[in-house]
Amino acid sequence: MENIFRSWTEFSKRQSKTLRGPLASGFVKLAEESANEWGTKPYPRGEAWKYVNFRELPQTHFRWxxxxxxxxxxxxxxxxxxxxxxxxxxxxxxxxxxxxxxxxxxxxxxxxxxxxxxxxxxxxxxxxxxxxxxxxxxxxxxxxxxxxxxxxxxxxxxxxxxxxxxxxxxxxxxxxxxxxxxxxxxxxxxxxxxxxxxxxxxxxxxxxxxxxxxxxxxxxxxxxxxxxxxxxxxxxxxxxxxxxxxxxxxxxxxxxxxxxxxxxxxxxxxxxxxxxxxxxxxxxxxxxxxxxxxxxxxxxxxxxxxxxxxxxxxxxxxxxxxxxxxxxxxxxxxxxxxxxxxxxxxxxxxxxxxxxxxxxQLDEEQKFYLQSRGYTAERASQILSKAFVYGLFDRESEQVQDFYGSDVANSLDRLGAH
Amino acid sequence: MLLNIEDLHATVEDKPVLKGIDLKIEPGQVHAIMGPNGSGKSTLSKVVAGHPSYEVTGGKVSFEINFKDTDLLELDPDERAREGIFLAFQYPVEVPGVTNLEFLMTSYNALAKHQGFPEMQEEAFLPFVKEKMKMVQMREEFLYRSVNGGFSGGEKKRNEILQMAVLNPRLAFLDETDSGLDIDALKIVAEGVNNLRSKDNGIVLVTHYQRLLDYIKPDFVHVLSDGKIIKSGGPELALKLESEGYDWIQ
The missing domain is CATH 2.160.20 (Pectate Lyase C-like)
Known part of the structure; x- marks a missing residue:
């Protein structure tokens, strides 16, 4: 985390020059205070961050x-x-x-x-x-x-x-x-x-x-x-x-x-x-x-x-x-x-x-329903994985379907959702 | 013979549910299976369709395919469907993200390909399916909604009969298709089923109530109790059950 806060403080100083009014200096102060509070710890330990895998974050100095x-x-x-x-x-x-x-x-x-x-x-x-x-x-x-x-x-x-x-x-x-x-x-x-x-x-x-x-x-x-x-x-x-x-x-x-x-x-x-x-x-x-x-x-x-x-x-x-x-x-x-x-x-x-x-796993009753209509087990699984996600937005407008549709379908293929 | 069930035993989660079923169905026949709750009626339908939760522990189920008796229990559920077995579900499931039209056309073409008749693209399939929808009085908009998505109980049951009409199965099990239907919906569903009766196919009605049989006349009525068929007869048996209950027979 320290590398992130170092980067942030540096950016805040630069950013404050473009801001107007009394808030400008406040940002730098806030950044420095937060960097002191958070940046010195390896990573937060509270429940909100318990499972976050910070090790997967790059440990380099971030740049603008x-x-x-x-x-x-x-x-x-x-x-x-x-x-x-x-x-x-x-x-x-x-x-x-x-x-x-x-x-x-x-x-x-x-x-x-x-x-x-x-x-x-x-x-x-x-x-x-x-x-x-x-x-x-x-x-x-x-x-x-x-x-x-x-x-x-x-x-x-x-x-x-x-x-x-x-x-x-x-x-x-x-x-x-x-x-x-x-x-x-x-x-x-x-x-x-x-x-x-x-x-x-x-x-x-x-x-x-x-x-x-x-x-x-x-x-x-x-x-x-x-x-x-x-x-x-x-x-x-x-x-x-x-x-x-x-x-x-x-x-x-x-x-x-x-x-x-x-x-x-x-x-x-x-x-x-x-x-x-x-x-x-x-x-x-x-x-x-x-x-x-x-x-x-x-x-x-x-x-x-x-x-x-x-x-x-x-x-x-x-x-x-x-x-x-x-x-x-x-x-x-x-x-x-x-x-x-x-x-x-x-x-x-x-x-x-x-x-x-x-x-x-996939719902066996749904899978059986599709199979009972002639879908192979593999095809039924593909459709149900898709349906699992599409169920969140399939009653929304056509624009919404288009916005998510192909990206979700391609991602499911990548996941091997079958 | 279209279907021949001999001494069929099945369990669910190691609990015996079917305890020796014998049933023969010829083409053109309509059979009604009645019985109290928990007698095994729905289980029989699901075992014939190949539901994976049920384990067959004994007996035989043979289905006539190309004039030969085939061991149905050796086939996966989708293979059974492609051979012409159909189950109208008691609780049809929703499949979000797949339109009814896509679902029906894919099913139809899976069966057509296997059975060696021409597959259809959307332009040919649409008029075909719309004609079938008239039979169950379903509006065209249902084609473009997801499968059973937001359908009422009655609409789901009509959608099952629509699927049956599109797939034209050789043997259909209708699992409590009458449950949850008001009298108007019951008439529509019954009329749809009657339209699908033919000398070539068999229909099995699984039901609690005589009232369905007022609209679909069965050739045979069987009473299932504790996993066995304990009495078989003609339509008069259903009337007697309606007036006297199951106690006299058990």
């Missing part, structure tokens, strides 16, 4: 990309698409097409609670401190986007080894607004550590659906942080698929802050060879009559390792809340490992809450 790109909006009939390539110094963004009431800028200025940076998550500390880099999307009251926004963070365009990337995506949705955001992180050829933070603030009766996927390679290391605060009667959902990547850590949290708000987290991880993925999620029912759904599914082959740690917290004043959480894992190899911990913390008696986890 030598050449910076420019974030641009690209023409796309089906999406408002933005390709993020600005990784070092914030640059202005030329927006070609957006409906009224929607603003996208490449310099993130939205205020984010700096106290959060003192959490027990060093990657969150890092990601939230780099306000300037990334995209900020603001959607005005009552604006309902007909076309989704797509954000592509294309790390494959970067040359160089052991790169250190931070991106901060901030989405602010005023009351009664509605949007879908597709986030794609491409990094099959990327060598280094990318730390991506997605921050979503939903006003009353706002509706935001996020669909994300991360596609890494043998030298990619991703940390993806998501924080969402959900206002009264607002609805937030996130589908996230981790395609086979060397090392990934996800920290996703949803705060159902106002009454009648709803939050859903759906995720899949497809790990092969020695891939490591760790999904830590937290859903907080801060007030009553709130609702949450969580469904994470993993397929593991080879010597892959995965961690799922999902916490649902229902506060003492959150009566009439309703929560369902499940984590299912399909093990294709006896050498693969899953460490799963669905967790409920309930401080009110008048709630509905269910949680569970399964680890096993």
């Amino acid at each position: 990309p030598e050449e910076d790109g420019v974030t641009t909006q690209v023409a796309d009939p089906n999406f408002y698409t933005f390709e993020v390539r600005n990784f070092v110094t914030p640059q202005p963004l030329n927006v070609a097409e957006l409906p009224p009431g929607v603003r996208v800028q490449s310099e993130v200025t939205a205020e984010q609670p700096i106290t959060r940076a003192l959490s027990d998550n060093p990657f969150e500390v890092m990601a939230t401190s780099f306000y300037g880099l990334g995209l900020q999307i603001d959607i005005d009251s009552g604006v309902q986007l007909k076309k989704p926004i797509k954000i592509i963070i294309d790390l494959d365009k970067l040359s160089g080894k052991d790169l250190f990337i931070h991106q901060n995506i901030s989405i602010g949705m005023k009351e009664k607004s509605a949007a879908q955001v597709f986030l794609e992180i491409r990094g099959e050829a990327f060598c280094g550590l990318a730390n991506i933070c997605l921050n979503c603030e939903l006003g009353a009766a706002a509706d935001l659906k996020v669909f994300s996927k991360e596609k890494g390679g043998p030298q990619s290391h991703f940390v993806v942080n998501l924080q969402s605060t959900v206002g009264e009667s607002a609805n937030f959902s996130c589908h996230d698929i981790t395609l086979p990547s060397q090392w990934t850590r996800h920290n996703f949290s949803v705060d159902l802050r106002e009454k009648a708000s709803m939050g859903s987290l759906y995720g899949a991880y497809l790990n092969d060879k020695k891939n490591f993925s760790d999904h830590h999620t937290s859903i907080r029912h801060s007030v009553g009559a709130t609702e949450s759904r969580e469904d994470y599914r993993g397929i593991l082959s080879g010597q892959a390792q995965a961690v799922f740690n999902g916490k649902v917290y229902i506060a003492a004043n959150a009566a009439k809340s309703n929560s369902e959480q499940i984590n299912k894992n399909l093990m294709l190899s006896s050498d693969a490992e899953i460490d799963t911990k669905p967790e409920l913390q309930i401080y009110n008696d008048d709630v509905k809450a269910a949680h569970g986890a399964t680890v096993g």
Whole structure:
């Protein structure tokens, strides 16, 4: 970890020169304090980091990309698409097409609670401190986007080894607004550590659906942080698929802050060879009559390792809340490992809450059903592995199916899911 | 003879469920198997279809293939399906990510290829399957939904009969196809099954209730109890069971 924090402190000093106002010096101070706290330890030992295989992280000094790109909006009939390539110094963004009431800028200025940076998550500390880099999307009251926004963070365009990337995506949705955001992180050829933070603030009766996927390679290391605060009667959902990547850590949290708000987290991880993925999620029912759904599914082959740690917290004043959480894992190899911990913390008696986890093989009843219709055992297994993942999004729109479809199918072939 | 079961014994998790079943089915016949809960009715259907959870511990099941009696127990479930054995499930399973159209067409072509008749591409298959859907009064949109995904209980049962219509099996076991159906849905399903009766195929209705037999007239009725057929007769046997229960027979 020390190498990461050394790199971070160095970057913070450089970054602070581009920032405005009193926060600038705060970043450097924060970086140095965090480096003192975290950087001197070999790696964190608390439960949140217990299973993380830090040894798989490169022990080298990370570097910033030598050449910076420019974030641009690209023409796309089906999406408002933005390709993020600005990784070092914030640059202005030329927006070609957006409906009224929607603003996208490449310099993130939205205020984010700096106290959060003192959490027990060093990657969150890092990601939230780099306000300037990334995209900020603001959607005005009552604006309902007909076309989704797509954000592509294309790390494959970067040359160089052991790169250190931070991106901060901030989405602010005023009351009664509605949007879908597709986030794609491409990094099959990327060598280094990318730390991506997605921050979503939903006003009353706002509706935001996020669909994300991360596609890494043998030298990619991703940390993806998501924080969402959900206002009264607002609805937030996130589908996230981790395609086979060397090392990934996800920290996703949803705060159902106002009454009648709803939050859903759906995720899949497809790990092969020695891939490591760790999904830590937290859903907080801060007030009553709130609702949450969580469904994470993993397929593991080879010597892959995965961690799922999902916490649902229902506060003492959150009566009439309703929560369902499940984590299912399909093990294709006896050498693969899953460490799963669905967790409920309930401080009110008048709630509905269910949680569970399964680890096993394909469902024999489903397999028999297909075989009884003439499918061979091998073909039935292929279809069911696909169905296991597709079940997370097969009732979504055709755009969503297209977004995930071929990547998931190709990944299942790689996993030898049959 | 289409199917000949002799002294069939089977266990599930080492517990004996079938304890000596004898049953003969000729082409063109409809048999009804009735019996109390736990008597082994569903197990018999699943054993014939090749469910891996059941172990056959004794007896023979032969099925006529190309005018020869073949040991059905030697075949995998998919091989049995390709030879014309069909099981309509009591609880049809959902298969997300596969549309009903894709599922039906792949099944149809697997059987067609094996049985030596022409496979169909989508342009030929669509009108073919839509015609079959009319029989069970299913709307076209069901073709483009995932297999049984979000279907109601009645829709799932109709989808089973649609599969039967598309695959045109030589021997079909309908495992409690009437359970959970309201009277209108029951009539639709029964009419579908009646349309599929022919002099060449056999149908076995596994049911708890006489009411299905008001709409599908069986040639034979068998009573299964504790893993054995304890009485066989004509349709009048089902009526007597309906009025007097199973106690008089056991």
